[in-house]
Amino acid sequence: MLTLLLGVLISALLFTALRRLEHDKVDIDFQQQAKVRVAAVQNGLDSSLSVLRDVNRLFVAFDTVSREQFRSFATPLLVRNPYIQALNFHRIVSAQERPQYELAMRAQYPDFTIMDISHGKPVPAPIGERDHYRVVEYIEPVQGNEAAFGVDADSYPFQTVAMQRAVDTGEPSATGLLPLTQEREMQKGIIVLMPVYRKGAPLTDVAARRQALIGDTAAVFRSGDLIAKSLAAEGFLLVSKADLDMNISVYASEKADQGSLVFHKGSRAEPTAQPLSALPMWLFYNQPDPYHHVFSVAGQTWHMEVSTPPAWFAMERSNALWAFLAGLFFTAAAAIYLQAVLDRSRRIQLQVDERTAQLRIANEDLSADIAARKRAEYALQLRERAIEASANSIIIISAEAPHYAIEYVNPAFERITGYSAEEAIGVNLCFLWGTDVDQPGIEEIRATASAEREGHAVLRNYRKDGTLFWSDLYIAPVKDDTGTVSHFIVVQYDITATKRYESELEFQTNRDALTGLANRSLMRDRLGQAVSYAHRYGHPIWILFVDLDRFKFVNDTLGHQAGDILLKAVSARLQAAVRDTDTVARMGGDEFVLILPERTDAGLSTGIMQRIMESIAQPLTIEGHEFFISGSIGVAVYPADGETPEELIKHADIAMYRAKETGRNNFQFYTPAMNERALERLHIEGDLRNALEREEFTLHYQPQVDLRSGQIVGVEALIRWQHPELGMVPPVRFIGLAEENGLIVPIGAWVIRTACLQNKVWQESGFGHLRMSVNLSARQFAQEDLVDSIAVSLREANLAPEYLEIELTESLVMADVDRAIGILRELKALGVQLSIDDFGTGYSSLSYLKRFPIDVLKIDRSFVNDITIDPDDAAIVASVISLAHSLRLDVIAEGVETEEQLTYLREHNCDQIQGYFFSRPVTAEAFSVMLKDGKRLQIETTAS
CATH class of the missing domain: 3.30.70.270 (Reverse transcriptase/Diguanylate cyclase domain)
Known part of the structure; x- marks a missing residue:
């Protein structure tokens, strides 16, 4: 009965523990899913604010933005971001400028007057009551927003605080939540404002920012649509089990206030009544704690809550339930087994009593056996002294199951284990194993005792002070006169040192x-x-x-x-x-x-x-x-x-x-196709090692043209490999291999030397002084003698250093900034020109850029490709040109292929271009013909 009660109790405790683990796992999974949805909402809000930054950047990049330019720029943004209700530009008009401003606007809009919003209706703004007006000058789309045109935005009280914060910080600033009356469903939204300052004005402090303010750009967001789109973009609004059970609420305030609710999906998670008042809810239900997250949206604090309704734990998938049932089964089996053991003990006791009676009868013959017993006692004493003197632990254990109690230990056992004989006698040998019961040798020992046979095992044991020692244990049965096993003798050998050596050897091996x-x-x-x-x-x-x-x-x-x-x-x-x-x-x-x-x-x-x-x-x-x-x-x-x-x-x-x-x-x-590429790569790598000796490399040259004069002012040297079997191999197929195996260093030195010699040939042929650009790899840049190697090439060609330009990628110089600055200064001291290639694709900082002694910035072709169709790329290119000129650097745009790209670059004062629009890379002979014919960019034709 005690076994049954204890087993049921242990099964119940195991069920409780496993249910807690299952509930905690559900809670952790929910928290992870909630964090992913929070990240999707935050990413969507950040992306939406970038739209307003793009509109604001338009006014920063151009001195004057016409209404048509504003419409052309805003229309694709509104199409791509349907959650934006409108994009505005507000112009600051002082009270003194108002008459002249209204007169100018009436030339295009005859009834134009600066208006206020009073009780929800537009009325003419009073004259002389305020020192300035913030007039809605541009708004897109116009349809549906005609009433806002010409309105003084300061007549909306809810914009005042947000506008003041935006002016003082120069960053986007959001209003609180407000109803969007233009929406049929009366959806709520926010207005985000970003100031526009006078171009070139200093913005060193708050007073300077307020003085330089000329207006602001604003975006009206449908908040619910914005958040729904952010979640849908990550697939979180699909009709799946996970999303149906997920409740998502977003509030435009720090706390969950129903009046500031922006978005809600799902049902409210209601608490579930306790199945039994004395038991915790998680024992039968899965309901993770709601996940709360507070974050900032353009200066406003928002709050997001993700929760899930309670659910009865799935019985068919519950390890806890199966563990409970298994515990009940094994409890019943243990009780049955214990009863059988007790019955066997009673039978053994009956046999002992019978044997005792037989021994009483045999006592009459003891006198004849006294001499024999003395001899046996002497032999026993001899064996006992030998056991006492043994260097290994010797233990005698009772064969009586299930305890198998220790009856004797020798002094070596006390010395090795730290336990005294009094502490060891009467207990089971398993006390030496402690809690480390997951050892194969233990099962061998139990099987040996059960079968009453000899056995051997290697075990981890623990001394009295808790330290580990390994023992090689041998066990053998001891039979009495009747042939019945009455005891077991156990011999322990301490093999800790051997095990330590094996572990060290295994570690060194593996x-x-x-x-x-x-x-x-x-x-x-x-x-x-x-x-x-x-x-x-x-x-x-x-x-x-x-x-x-x-x-x-x-x-x-x-x-x-x-x-x-x-x-x-x-x-x-x-x-x-x-x-x-x-x-x-x-x-x-x-x-x-x-x-x-x-x-x-x-x-x-x-x-x-x-x-x-x-x-x-x-x-x-x-x-x-x-x-x-x-x-x-x-x-x-x-x-x-x-x-x-x-x-x-x-x-x-x-x-x-x-x-x-x-x-x-x-x-x-x-992919299987990579195997073919690997074989091809192996073939190319083998041939690459001999290509330099076989003089298979050649240089092609791409002209660099000045946009003001149209003349060729420079040329970039580009390596090609004329393979005897594969034909002309482009650099992309072998430069990476050369970088990996170190061949790029001699190949790069050959390119610099050949380019310098060719430039000298053109100068001696009377073609003028051209700037020769050569790309430098990362391995070359790491050379100890880089500067000396370039100086040698210049001396061999008898070329002045100012006609050689070294191109370095942005990521190369940013890998180790301090070292890069030192090498660049040495190159600059040599007299060569320096340029940063692929500018804008890396992670350079302006604080580092102004420390580099460079002469030219090259705009990467990835930005030039879409400058006529992508407002972002157009703004980036315009900003890079402006930045370079501010630092007194020249700008080269590479990859120019169309006349539209050329026109845009010329309008934004780019200095030079190179690309297929003027010429592909050509051989030295073809470039010589180009110079001889005086080929140039036709400025007049392009301008017309």
Whole structure:
């Protein structure tokens, strides 16, 4: 009965514990889903504010914006963002300027008068009562908003505080929630204002900002539509089980106030009555706590709440219920077994009593056996002294089940374990194992005792002070005169030192000495085990091959000790980014392999890939230098991409190289087409090593044209490879390989030397002094003798340094700013020109830009392509030109292919262009003909 009661109690406690874990898991899953929806709403709000910034940037970029320009710019924005009710421009008109302003507007709108809103209706604004007016001059769309045209926006009291905050900060500022009367459903919305300052005016403090204010741009947002679109864009408004159970409420205030409710989806989560008043609700229901999040929208505090209604836990999927039923089953089985053991003990007691009676009869013959007993006692004493003197633990245990109590221990046991004989006698040997009962050897010991046979096991034991020691344990049965096993003798050998040596040997065999990660041998063993397990149960395995980008740059610049520090840091970050059951191994150098077993297609999403890449990309300071390292990752999946460890690693490696080819700092999944690319890459890499000796490289030249004169003022040298079998190989197919294997250094030196010699030939032919531009790679930039190498090339060609321009990418100089500044200053001291290529695609800071001793900024072709159709790219190009001229730098736009692009660049005072519109890259002979013929850009034709 006690066994039954205790089993039921333990089963109930186990059910309670498992239900708590299940409820906590539901709560954690809900919190994660809620955070994703909060992030979607915040991203949508931030994106919507960027629309107003784009409109405001239009007024910053141009001195005067016409009504047609405003309409052309605003119309596509309204189409792409249907949640915007209107886009406005308010102009500040002083009381003195009002008569002249109204007269000018009546030339186009005869009945125009500055109006106020009084009791919801427009009336003429009084004259002389205020010192200025904030007039709605432009509004799009006009249809439906005609009544707002010419209205003094300051007559709306709710805009006053938001406008003052926007003027003082220069940032977008939102009003509170207000009804949008133009909407048929009376939807609520907000108005976001952003000031427009006089161009060129100083904005050093609040007083200066107020003095420079000439107006503001404003956007009227349908708040509910905006949030619904943000959620729908991430698929959170689909009719799925997760979304139907999710209640989302957004308030335009710090607290959940029904009057400030902006958006609501779902039903209210009502509390559920307790099934039994003495039991907690989570025992039978799943209802996570609501998730609350407070955030700022253009200066206004908003509040978002995500909740879910209570739900009865699913019985068919509940591990807690099955555990409870299993506990009841095993409790009943244990009670039955215990009853059987008690019955057997009673039968044994009857046999003992019978044997005792027989012994009384045999006592009459004891006198004859006294001498024999003395001899036996002497032998027993001898054996006892031998046991006492043994260096190993010797233990005698009773064979009486189920306790198997210790009856004797020798002094060696006391010395090894720290327990005295009094503490050990009478208890079971299992007290040496403590809570560490998950050992295969324990089952062997129990089986030995149950079968009454000899046995052997290796066990982890714990001394009295809690320290671990390993023992090699041998057990043998001891039989009495009748042949019945009455005791067991146990001999323990302390093998702790041997085990420690085995562990150290195993670590050295299977671990990387620098990082402590699994090495190649252990990685292949674990991958083999994972493949066998996955084949048996049909689980996929994800293999990630990670290679650090530009790791050799760290070794070359700071030495191998700094490289070792970087590898240790990256190893720790990779281990922190994956599960404990996953394997992170170092293949050698800067290559790592991650084995992620039992991942479903949804289990390894781009989210975990991004998390691994972000963990690598965290800034790292080594010897006072801050580095931004990145990684390229290739992914292979078992069994789709291979069925053996060798195939999977090979294919993941191929995918990693594809990631490097596509720009580094990304990940690629393996495809069969990559195998062909890898073979082709191997073939090209082999031929590339001999291409320089065989003089297979050649240079093509693309002209750079001055937009004011139309003349060719410079040329960019571009390398080509004339392969004997593949024909003309473009740089994109071999430059990356040259970077990886170090061949880019001699190839780059050849390009600089050849370009300088060719420029000198053109000068001696009477074609004038052209500027020759040559691109510099990251490996070249890391050379110790870079400046000396360029000086040698200039001397060999007898070319003046000012006619050589060195181009560096924005990301290259930003990798290690302090070192880059030092090298750039040395190059500048040599006398060469310096330019920043692909400007705007990296992460440069203006504070660094003004420290670089550069002469030219090159606008990347990705911005030039869409300047005539994309307002964002147009604004960026105009801003870069203005920025460069402010820093007294020349600007070259590359990739100019159409006359419309040329016209836009000329209107915004770009200095030079290059691209297919004027000329493709050509050979030196063709460029010589171009110079001889005096080819130039036709300024008059373009202008007309």
